[in-house]
Structure formats: structure tokens, C-alpha cells
Amino acid sequence: MKYSYIFYLLLFCTGIIAMVTGGPGCANIIPPGGGPVDSLPPVxxxxxxxxxxxxxxxxxxxxxxxxxxxxxxxxxxxxxxxxxxxxxxxxxxxxxxxxxxxxxxxxxxxxxxxxxxxxxxxxxxxxxxxxxxxxxTGNAFDSLEFTGRVVLAETGNIDTTLIVMLHKTGEDSAVINKKPRYVTKLDNKGNFHFRFLPPETYYVYALKDDNGTRKYFSGEQLFAFAPQPVQISDTTPPLTLYAFAGKKKDPPTAPGQRTTQENRLIYTTSLSSGIQDLLKDFTFTFSIPLRSFDSSKIRLSTDSTFTPVQNYTWQKDTAYQTLSLKVAWKENTAYNLIMEKDFAEDTLGKKLLKTDTISFRTRRLTDYGSLRIRFQNLDLTLNPVLQFVQNNQLVGSFVLSSAEFYQPLFLPGSYDLQILYDDNKNGRWDPGSFFGSRKQPEIVKRVSKPLSVKADWDNEADIITPSRNE
Structure with a gap:
């Protein structure tokens, strides 16, 4: 009995020594964990x-x-x-x-x-x-509320960084010189909600407030205004504001100022991987506006034989920075543009360094599908324009003259659709104007479901037209 006790005592001590010295077969000592990560906000x-x-x-x-x-x-x-x-x-x-x-x-x-x-x-x-x-600061709380939504007029999208403001005066200068009486932000759906308001009349605005001043400084700033003052009461209906911004102006180039180190005419073309869309013009876009252009020094031909093409014209934009080639394209055909070195000169005096050639090929007819869209509840008196959007870029625009839209050739792809209500019938979206005229922007409404167009296929869709006043 005595020897058994000594044996077990020695065995126990040996185990302890092995654990302390880190001998073979010993477990690592792991400190206790810190518990679950705190995921709760302060209370x-x-x-x-x-x-x-x-x-x-x-x-x-x-x-x-x-x-x-x-x-x-x-x-x-x-x-x-x-x-x-x-x-x-x-x-x-x-x-x-x-x-x-x-x-x-x-x-x-x-x-x-x-x-x-x-x-x-x-x-x-x-x-x-x-x-x-x-x-x-008084004996009771003001308890009225005022809600609404802000939509980007040009696209029908939202911008949750805008703020909404209530001013007590309707003078134009108030949005420049005075702080608003009340301010709130938009939620992730573009909605606003004022709380604890008194029963008073306010002029309602929304703007992009990047500098934190809550004031309207530039026509390039996103801005919206209610067409009429709003009387706050228990029955005040929700209000939709349509935000707009003027087009950003490119900074002028001073005479003699060079924007590139290259001493030649700089341009890009509308070609995509050397392929020309049958439905579009070929275009040059120049980095510097042109001073002169000689159409006799740029020639269009086909195939490797360089057969001259007849009946085409060039059209320049008002800024003299884009040239568009107007021609009836033949499908699956090789084309060449031969440009003499002095066919164009920009305002800095730069030309091509030598004669150059651009070679490209047009698409096949089978690269396209036909597209037919039937509209329900389309009000033609509102001058609707059907717009096609890809990656937030407008890629096609068609004035609607009936409740059915048809194109025998349409480029395949996935499109978002929207309807522009074109008040002045010029075929494009126009922003509003606040100072003096108080003119609201033209409104674009998004169609709820996207459209997929397949190549070499008769594509058809039925669309419920979004209401202008939704």
C-alpha cells in the first residue's frame, strides 16, 4: 500500500513537470477568450x-x-x-x-x-x-409634420445627399443670403420628413449642399423648388420636388495655352473596337476646338480597293469640337477614312503630323434585333419621348407619336427605359430656371422593369406608362 502511494505520487509529479517544461504531448495553455464582440450602440x-x-x-x-x-x-x-x-x-x-x-x-x-x-x-x-x-421654450410643443420626396428630374433617380429647406420668405435672394428656418435630410429612398412644425407658410427648396452653407450659389448645383408656398397644417399633402442642375461649363482655354505636351491634333472617335454601328454616325471629338476644317481633305472609301464613297456629308457642333459623318452605311463592309495632315487645325494651331488612315468595319444586320413596344395609358398630349439608358448613360431617344414604338434594327443589350415629358417639344431634357422665371424642369419618369433586346430576334414588350404626376 505504501509503495502504491509513492508510485502514484511520482507519476503525478512527473506529469506536472512535463506540463511546465513543455514536454512531448503537453497541451498549450490558451488564455480565456474575450467573449462576444460588442455589436450594440451606446444607450x-x-x-x-x-x-x-x-x-x-x-x-x-x-x-x-x-x-x-x-x-x-x-x-x-x-x-x-x-x-x-x-x-x-x-x-x-x-x-x-x-x-x-x-x-x-x-x-x-x-x-x-x-x-x-x-x-x-x-x-x-x-x-x-x-x-x-x-x-x-414655451408651454407646449409644435406638433405638425410635413413629408415628401425629392427626385432628379433628368433621370427619375434619387440623390440621398440632398437636403430640404423651409424658408419663411419667398424672395429669390433668400436662398443665397439667408439661412433656412428648417432643414432636414433625405432617407435612403429620397423621402424627407419635417417634425415639430408650427402652423405657418413656408417656401420649400432642396439642394446639394457640398460646402455646408445651405445656400444656392451656382446653376451647376443640384436644386429644386416648390412651385407654390406650402401652408403647414394637419391636412398638408406630401410634396414631390424635382431637382435639376445646369450643364457644367468647360473652363476656357487661354490663347496660346497648351493642354497637352503633344504637338499634334488630338482626337478620339466613336468606334468601338474598330466596329461602326449601322444606326449611328461616325464622329470625331477633338480635345481642343477647331479653328478650321476642310472636308475636301478627308475622303471616305470602301474595301481594300479604296473605292470612293459618294453622297456623304460632315456636320460640326456649335462648339466646333465634334465632327459627325452622315452617310448610309452598308452592312459588314470595310471602310477607310484618309485624312490629309492639314484636314483640320485646332485653335492652338495643331494639325496632324502626317497623312493618316482610319480603317473600320460596319456591323452585320444579324447583329441587331427588331424591337416593338406597346404602351398602355400613353398620353400623347404630354409630348412623351422614349429614352434608353445603359450604365446610367442615355444611349437612345425617340419621340413617340403613337402608342406603339417599332424599330426594325436595334442594338442588343439590357436597357433601362424612361419617359421624358418634353414640354417644349425639342426632343431633349431641359433643366429648370429659378431666378426670375421660376420655371420647373422637364420631368423624366422611369419605367419599372428593364428591357432585354436579343440579336437576330423579334423583340416585343408591353409597358405600362408611368404617370407624369406620380
Whole structure:
């Protein structure tokens, strides 16, 4: 018995020594895990003064949370309505956020603070989304709401970075010189929602506010305005705003200024991998506007025999930066464009360095399919134009004169469809104009389902026309 005890004691000690010295067969000692990752946002423990306070007279608001927090892009996220003339100071300390009001508060007014996504915990960066705080300097809260949507007039799409503003004056200069009374952001569907409004009349605008001033500075800035002032009440209907922007202007090139180190005429063509679409013009696009163009010094021919082509013309755009070749293409045919070195000269005096040739081939007829679209509820009095879009680029536009659209040749692919309601009947979308004329933009409505066109196939589709007033 005594020897058995000594044997087991020695065996136990040997095992301990093996574990400590890391001998063969020993298990590694693994420290305990840290537990599940924190995925919850901070929780508000208390606010001083409390949320929904009446007769508010304080200058400082303190929010205390259940964990250490930090602020992220607070000035971009924070919205205070009514808009103060002087923005408050906002800072975080450990588990608290402190708001110091710098502006004088209006009497008998409901204030609404929306932190957006500014508050997050330090460790896992969990965002406390749409954290809000409300107080009133009077004995009651304004409780009216106003909702709506902002749509890009040219495409029917949305841009969730726009803001919506309520001004108390309808003067044109207000959007340039004055801060709005109320501001809100769009949600991910392009909708806006004002809360805690008084029963007053407002002028409604939306804009792209990249510089954070909440003012309209440039015609190239996305902008929208309601055609009439809006009276806020329990029965105020939702409002749709149509945002537009003018075309960006290219900066002028000073005389003698060179934009490229190459001392030759620079251009691109409309060819795709050396293939010419039967339905489109061949085009040159020049990096610098042209000073002169001599059509007698550029010749079109076919095949390897360079047989001259008859009955074609060149057309230039108003900027003298694009040349389009107008000709009836033959299918599956090799073409050559022979350009003498001085066929064109840009405004910097650059020409080709030598005679050059562009060779290409047209598509086969079997590369195309026919396309027939039948429209339901199409109102021809609204001057509808059918538009085809690929990768957010407009690739085709057709004025509709009946409830059926037919093209014997159409390039295969997947298309998004939209209807332009062409008020001035010029066949293209026109932006609005705010200052003075207060003209709304033309409206484009998207068709709900995309269209797939197959090659060498009779493609047909039935489309329910989207209403202009939806």
C-alpha cells in the first residue's frame, strides 16, 4: 500500500513537470477568450435637461451614455431646427456628449436636435443612429409634420445627399443670403420628413449642399423648388420636388495655352473596337476646338480597293469640337477614312503630323434585333419621348407619336427605359430656371422593369406608362 502511494505520487509529479517544461504531448495553455464582440450602440442613461422639456432656458445640454463614446463628423451629421444663426459647440468627454448653445432661443418655439450618425462607441464604432432630442421654450410643443420626396428630374433617380429647406420668405435672394428656418435630410429612398412644425407658410427648396452653407450659389448645383408656398397644417399633402442642375461649363482655354505636351491634333472617335454601328454616325471629338476644317481633305472609301464613297456629308457642333459623318452605311463592309495632315487645325494651331488612315468595319444586320413596344395609358398630349439608358448613360431617344414604338434594327443589350415629358417639344431634357422665371424642369419618369433586346430576334414588350404626376 505504501509503495502504491509513492508510485502514484511520482507519476503525478512527473506529469506536472512535463506540463511546465513543455514536454512531448503537453497541451498549450490558451488564455480565456474575450467573449462576444460588442455589436450594440451606446444607450442613453440620462439627459440634462430631460428630453421633451418645456419652458427651456438652459445654455448647455448633457447626454450621458452607458459606455465611452466619440463623435464622428458632427457638423455634417448634426441638424438643429429651427436653424440657429450661430452653430452650437458639441464635444464628447468619456461617456458624455455636451451641447453648448451659442444662439439666443426664440420664444414659444419647439427645437429639434438630430445627431444623425454622429455618436458611436469607442471600442467597436457602433453608431447610435438618428439620436434625437426635443425641447420647447414655451408651454407646449409644435406638433405638425410635413413629408415628401425629392427626385432628379433628368433621370427619375434619387440623390440621398440632398437636403430640404423651409424658408419663411419667398424672395429669390433668400436662398443665397439667408439661412433656412428648417432643414432636414433625405432617407435612403429620397423621402424627407419635417417634425415639430408650427402652423405657418413656408417656401420649400432642396439642394446639394457640398460646402455646408445651405445656400444656392451656382446653376451647376443640384436644386429644386416648390412651385407654390406650402401652408403647414394637419391636412398638408406630401410634396414631390424635382431637382435639376445646369450643364457644367468647360473652363476656357487661354490663347496660346497648351493642354497637352503633344504637338499634334488630338482626337478620339466613336468606334468601338474598330466596329461602326449601322444606326449611328461616325464622329470625331477633338480635345481642343477647331479653328478650321476642310472636308475636301478627308475622303471616305470602301474595301481594300479604296473605292470612293459618294453622297456623304460632315456636320460640326456649335462648339466646333465634334465632327459627325452622315452617310448610309452598308452592312459588314470595310471602310477607310484618309485624312490629309492639314484636314483640320485646332485653335492652338495643331494639325496632324502626317497623312493618316482610319480603317473600320460596319456591323452585320444579324447583329441587331427588331424591337416593338406597346404602351398602355400613353398620353400623347404630354409630348412623351422614349429614352434608353445603359450604365446610367442615355444611349437612345425617340419621340413617340403613337402608342406603339417599332424599330426594325436595334442594338442588343439590357436597357433601362424612361419617359421624358418634353414640354417644349425639342426632343431633349431641359433643366429648370429659378431666378426670375421660376420655371420647373422637364420631368423624366422611369419605367419599372428593364428591357432585354436579343440579336437576330423579334423583340416585343408591353409597358405600362408611368404617370407624369406620380
Amino acid at each position: 442613453l442613461l440620462r439627459a440634462e435637461p430631460p428630453d421633451s422639456s418645456l419652458q427651456f432656458k438652459e445654455k448647455t445640454i448633457t447626454f450621458t451614455f452607458d459606455e465611452y463614446i466619440e463623435l464622428q463628423n458632427v457638423q455634417q451629421n448634426l441638424l438643429i431646427s429651427p436653424t440657429p444663426e450661430i452653430n452650437p459647440a458639441v464635444e464628447s468627454r468619456l461617456k458624455t456628449v455636451i451641447v453648448k448653445l451659442k444662439d439666443t432661443l426664440d420664444a414659444n418655439t419647439t427645437y429639434f436636435i438630430d445627431f444623425g450618425n454622429a455618436i458611436q462607441d469607442i471600442n467597436e464604432r457602433n453608431v447610435l443612429k438618428n439620436f434625437r432630442y426635443v425641447f420647447s
